Amino acid sequence: MGTWTIHLPGGARRTLDLRLVSSEDNLLFDSIKRGWAKYGITLLADRPYWLGETVKKSWGQEDLRNYDVSLQDRIDYGYASNVINYLSAGSTLGSAAVSNDGDIPTFPAWTAVGPTTSVSFGVDGSRIKVPFGIPEGYAVQIDTDPVNGQVLWYGPWDGSKIADPVDRTSELDPTSKFVAIPRGQDRKLSIVMTGTGTVLAEVQNKYRRAW
Template sequence: MFWPLYLYSDEGSTEFVEHNRAFLRSLDTDEEGTWTTQLPDGSTRTLRLRLTGAEDSLTHDPVRRGWIRYAFNLLADQPYWLGEPVRKSWSQGDMRNFFVTEEDRVTYGYADDVIYYLSPGGTLDSAVFTNDGDVPAYPIWTVIGETTSVNFGVGDRRVIVPFTIPAGYAVQLDTDPVNGQVLWYGQWNASKKALVNPIDRTAELNPASAFVAIPRGQDRALSFQMTGTGTIIAEVRSRYRSAF
């Protein structure tokens, strides 16, 4: 991407120098920055870029004049503009504790020898995601425990998690092949909505698991099944070839 830019300050030469130095420090050939465009409806699209080169046209003394013209060359390693993330979540209706407490025995009438309660497996309400982008979009899935079995996917092609997710823990999987399709597992920080010190458990995935995208310009039904009282979160970000 080519970015012509005029940088100026009308508060004096010293202020211009400080302004120019601060701006140049914000550009880095090794670190990415984010270019954001805002559409008339208030929505945004973003593109990650890094500096590859810069030119300036010094036809005058910029310190004395208070302005300079730059020409920046920027590179996007991932060339698509990202729309805003769309997130939806679903929970199992039966919210009883997995490990039975004395209070649970009174509330639900469990026998004395009952140690844990396994909620019935069932299909949660399905949802349809629309991909209005220019290329296929891969969902990011997060499952917060507790669950004893769970699977999720697009249509009838699903990812099958073969292990129990206890309360306070979660798994997360970005199905985009560019991001490695890694199944991360760890404690769930509810306030930050993120995994804490996750570990890679991709090798344990059921080999029948399928990583499926939502085709461009189409709707696709998401489907999932869960045994337990956890929560499933799906996030989709459409990708575009242009900023508008």
């Protein structure tokens, strides 16, 4: 197996996983003596779509704190004495959307990081509901692509991945729907959460040709 990677001058790239099928190694010269040989090879892409770079986005619960920190805010949120302003996060659950500029629908990989007592996520109203609460410092993760098994993993969150994941797929509601993101810009996602955790989505769009 190998990976064919095409780079653009601006830094963008797309990849295609390939498997060696055959090679035209009926050589006219002794390559050991010459030191090199030029011959053709045949490669097969078991998954025929080129992959774009992985795009990661995250969303949290809407933060309604005041920009100008008041005396009551200092009591409620425990601000330090030198804090005079509070800047809220820009991406909230209500504005959750991603773009798919690929040639076919693409399945996202979801991560929900606690604390949250209830969370569900999906596309166009079709959701996967996590059937248990997620304490602070823990997370769940599920890749909705059928090729990757659609397994619900749970475990401690180290900031980038789940450490020592446990398979809790059997607890999923059987009505959960694993829906792909259609082609198009700013496709709205469906995210509902109770708590102050974070939901992350990773997508890798697919293309029929490199460019």
